[in-house]
Each structure stands twice: as C-alpha cells, then as structure tokens.
Amino acid sequence: MSRPRRERRSVVAVEAVGPYALVRVERGGIDPGVPGQFFMLEAPGRVLPRPMSLCLAPRSELAFLLDPIGPGTQALAALDVGASIAVFGPLGNGFRLDVPRPLLVGGGIGIAPLPYLAEALEHPPAVLGFRSEHHAEAAALLPNAEVVIDPVLVTEVMQTDRDVLACGPEPMLEAVRALCPEAQLAWEAPMACGYGACYGCVVEVEGELKRLCVEGPVLCSS
C-alpha cells in the first residue's frame, strides 16, 4: 500500500461540473492510491481539512469532485489557480479490484470516486442517480453510464447479479446493501484528521461502530 504524504500542492484548475466543482491540483510526489481511498485537503480559512476521494488521476495531477455546500467545500471551490493547499494522502482502504463482473453505482456527489475506479476496472457498466438534470451533468465524468433522475432510484434499474461497488448517500447505500449483501460500499462521515487520531468519523454498520478513516471508507457489508 502506498504511504501517505502531506505536501503543499498548487491548484491547476477549478472547473464547474453541473453544480459541483472539480478541483485539480499538481500531483507532485503524492501517490494517487487505490480508487476509493481519500485525501485530506486543506480548506483555506477553516480549522479542519476536508476528506475527498480521488475522482481522476490524469498524469501529474490529482482531481477532486466536490459539492460546494458548506464553508469548507466552498473555500475549496473558490481556490484560485496557482494557490497552494496542503494535500495529505492517500488514506484509508479503497475498493477491492479483484471482481469478475463489476457494476459501479453512484448517487449525487457520491459519484466522486467512480471515474478513477472505472479507469482501474477498464470501464465497467455504471448506474448513476441524481436529484436533478443540473446535477446529472456530472455524469459526463463517466461516459456510457446509465443515468436516472429523482424520483427514479438507482436501485430500481441496477442489475443485482453483479459485483457492486457503490458510493452515495447513506439511504442509497442501505438500499444497495439490501439488494446486494456482498456489495463494496464507500461511506462518508464528518472527519477531523483522516488518520485514526480523532475517533470522530465512526459510522454504525450492522450494529458496529467503524472508524471510517482507517477501517473504511470502503466497507464490505458482510
């Protein structure tokens, strides 16, 4: 597994993708890690960094898709080209890639790790769900994906006889797990440190509290 590093990296571009922002930073000596792993990004002016899974790993860059809905993500989306932020990672456990019949399932900003994952798995089928047409513009990051828009849910259209790798809001993950108990699910929680120090990022999975930053963020449900 690649060793996490913390380096100050320059912002190469911040691109709008529907309502989301794709923040691209210079890669430097940082390893992009396994799809589903995450990085702590310094959010200028905030006390805590923000955990973001890697969306794309073009040569010499790391790109993160984020939804600018709070002060930290808004500060990241407002970064100027050339500004520098501390980037720490890769952290946590990513997706297992040894799956014979992968199907990627994403909901909303939960599609963030899927483009990099699709690349690693040589572009398997994918189902993406969004709450509006505007949000669904982000599906451009995953060409050929089947896209559904609320009120249609990903669980209504996904094939259940495949190896599901999913990321999205908690209710979606719960619904995916109900259909595919073996699915690999990438969870999300507020996180302070990203490296096991704070015990803040626990989620309850099947009655057990899991520290997402070191035991996840990708957890197998059974």
Next chain:
Amino acid sequence: MLLLNASGCLDAVTAPEVACSLDAFVTKTVTPEPRDGNAPVRIAETDYGMLNAIGLANPGRGTFIAQTLPQLRELGVSVWVSVGGFCVRDYVETCAQLDDVTIELNLSCPNVDEAPESAAEIVAACREVTANPLYAKVSPHSWDMGETVRAIEAAGADGISMINTLRGVALDGRLQPKLARASGGYSGPALKPVALAAVMAARRATELPIVGMGGVQSGRDALELIACGATHVALGTVLFADHDAPQRVRAELLEEATRAGFARADDAYCTALETVAKLAN
C-alpha cells in the same frame, strides 16, 4: 519544556511516527470497561474551532494494559496514560495496575457523566495506590482555578494538565444540533485566550509543573503558554489538520523566542506573570 499531544488527539498505534516526533505521547483516556463511545455524529467544525463528542471510546483497561501498552512501549517514546472513570474506584483501580508511566487523571471530560467525587478526592485516592508521576487534567469551567489547583496539589498531584475542552453546541441549517449528543467539547484556536488565563491563574497558585494546552496552532501560541506559566505544552486539534505540527511548532518556538529576545523558549517562562505582578504593586 516537553512537547506532548493532548489526550484523544493522536493514536500512536495508527500514527507511530507522529507520536515519536513528540517528547511524550499521551494516550486516549482509558476506562475500566471497553467503550464504543457516543453515537455518531461525533464531530462538527465551527468557525474558529471544532466540537467533539467522542465519549471516551477505548478498549478498556484490561485490553489496554495487555495489548496497547506493550505496543506503545516498543515505540520508545515516553508514555503518559490518561485515566478516566465514573467514580473514584474506577480511577484508583486503573492507577494501581499501571507501572512505569506517567498518569494523567482525566477529571474533566465534557462528554460523559462526571464522577460524583471532587477532583481533589480522586487525586488523593489515586496517590495512595501509585508512585508514578501523577498529573490531574482539569476543566476550564472552574470558577476559582487557584482554589482547584491548590486542592489538587494538597491531594498529592505531581502536576496539572490544562485545559480540557469547553462545552459547546453547534446548530445546522435546520437549527438542530449537529452532534448526536447535542453538546460536545469545544477545541481549536478559539480556546487559546481561555487556556492562557487558566494557566496564569494556576501558576499563581502552585509551583507544580503545568502542561499547558488549548488552541495551540503555532510556536508563538506555545511561547505564550510558557510566558503564562506552562512548564510543558501539548498540541491538540492542530494535530488533526497537520500531523507535522510537532516539528513545525518546535522550529517556530525557537524563532519566536529569539524574536521576543530570549535565547531559549524556556527563558520566557512566567514572563507574562512578572508584568502582572509589577502592575499589581
């Protein structure tokens, strides 16, 4: 001066290199029984700090002593064990089972029910069963810090750690508490003036070593705690954002001491109190 971490702000098993960059590593609080901690959501950022309501998640005394402590000893860094409990017996029994460590009694966690006994009573009872160095970590909520500290010293403590977090609440967009437990411990840069005042008040009441902490982000912050009477300094929330903080703070501390006209950071010890004493005369 020793540079430590604040209890609960670093896990030496998952980040040994960070623990080894400190002069001593302070464990997460150990309680007699294993604890999962509070239900999520447990943390929330605020504009100038963060709230946590972890709730003393730990493997319990038995597993800690049998498994975690040997792992920590292998790191070669000096180990301080934070001891917690819900009554005086909890503290006493854990202290009695610990050898060759410094003990920091957590008498001030804002996220669990407090023991009914006073801080001084707990210190006195633990003193009877351990010859290990015994520090008492106190709450910043004390109205009379001088009296609290004098009572803890009289009970036999070897040092004071201060401050723990302040109790706080943060609300979301729907005006609901962000934390599942509603309130949590407030930490981060906003705490520094509170910590400086608490350390200053404690220093006027005792000559015991004081581990000063609360809002330290930089070497300048650490130097200010020393100037207010801290013997040692601990890093808390800053470790979440920057695990390289120990080296950075050390380097900055020397620079800031030089800038303030001191050869070493320790030379700034209590200088803020001297000025206060002059004004009082």
